[in-house]
Amino acid sequence: MKDYYQILGVPPxxxxxxIKIAYRKLAHTCHPDKNPSDTYAAARFNLIKEAYDTLTRPELKAQYLQERWLSQSMGAPVEKTATTPPQILKAVLAAHQQLIHYDEYRVDKKGLYETLLALIAPSGIEILNQFNQQDINREVVKWMTHSLFLLYPQDQLQMLVQLKKVSAPPESKVLIANKEAALRRTIRFNRYKPFLILGLIILLCIIIAYSL
Incomplete structure (x- = not known):
C-alpha cells in the first residue's frame, strides 16, 4: 500500500x-497552475493531495492506519512513491541490477516475490496506463519479465497476470505470452518429474538385474 507519510515527507x-506545513510546501511546487504543461507534476500533485486528505481526516486516517498496520504485520512492503512512468522504469531497472547478483539457492523467493509485486502494484499500473508512454511501458514489461527468473514458476505466472494489465505494444504481449507458455511447460515437467525419476530407477534396476 502507499506510504502517505513518505509522500508528504513527514515521519509517522x-x-x-x-502535515499541513508539508502539504503547503509540496502543493506550492507541484500545483498544476504553476506547471500548466507538466503532466508529471499534475500526477504528483494528485498523489500529494490524496495523502493530505487521508491524513487530515480522522475517519480516513484511522482506516488508513489500520490497513497500514495490517499490511506491515503480514509482511507486505509499503509501495515506493513512484509518480511517473520514468520513475517506475528506474525502480524496475534498479531491481533487475540487484537480482542478477543474487544467489539462486539462498534468496528468499517469497520475500522477493512481494518486493517485485510492489513494483507493479495497481497504483503503478494506473500511472503507466494513464500516461500511456508506449516506449516506457514496453521497457517496464521487458525488464520485469527478465527479473522473474529467481521466483517459483507459479509466482512468476502471477506476476505475468499483473504485467498483462499494462498498456504496452504488441511485442510486449508476445513476450508475456511466450514467457507464460514456457512457465507452464516447466510446471508440467516438474509435476511429472518424480514419476520420470522413479521410472528411470526401476529401469536401471531391471537392467542391472538382467546383467547379473
Missing part, C-alpha cells in the same frame, strides 16, 4: 500541523 509521528 508527525502532528496535524506538521
Amino acid at each position: 509521528s508527525a502532528t496535524l500541523a506538521d
Whole structure:
C-alpha cells in the first residue's frame, strides 16, 4: 500500500500541523497552475493531495492506519512513491541490477516475490496506463519479465497476470505470452518429474538385474 507519510515527507509521528506545513510546501511546487504543461507534476500533485486528505481526516486516517498496520504485520512492503512512468522504469531497472547478483539457492523467493509485486502494484499500473508512454511501458514489461527468473514458476505466472494489465505494444504481449507458455511447460515437467525419476530407477534396476 502507499506510504502517505513518505509522500508528504513527514515521519509517522508527525502532528496535524506538521502535515499541513508539508502539504503547503509540496502543493506550492507541484500545483498544476504553476506547471500548466507538466503532466508529471499534475500526477504528483494528485498523489500529494490524496495523502493530505487521508491524513487530515480522522475517519480516513484511522482506516488508513489500520490497513497500514495490517499490511506491515503480514509482511507486505509499503509501495515506493513512484509518480511517473520514468520513475517506475528506474525502480524496475534498479531491481533487475540487484537480482542478477543474487544467489539462486539462498534468496528468499517469497520475500522477493512481494518486493517485485510492489513494483507493479495497481497504483503503478494506473500511472503507466494513464500516461500511456508506449516506449516506457514496453521497457517496464521487458525488464520485469527478465527479473522473474529467481521466483517459483507459479509466482512468476502471477506476476505475468499483473504485467498483462499494462498498456504496452504488441511485442510486449508476445513476450508475456511466450514467457507464460514456457512457465507452464516447466510446471508440467516438474509435476511429472518424480514419476520420470522413479521410472528411470526401476529401469536401471531391471537392467542391472538382467546383467547379473
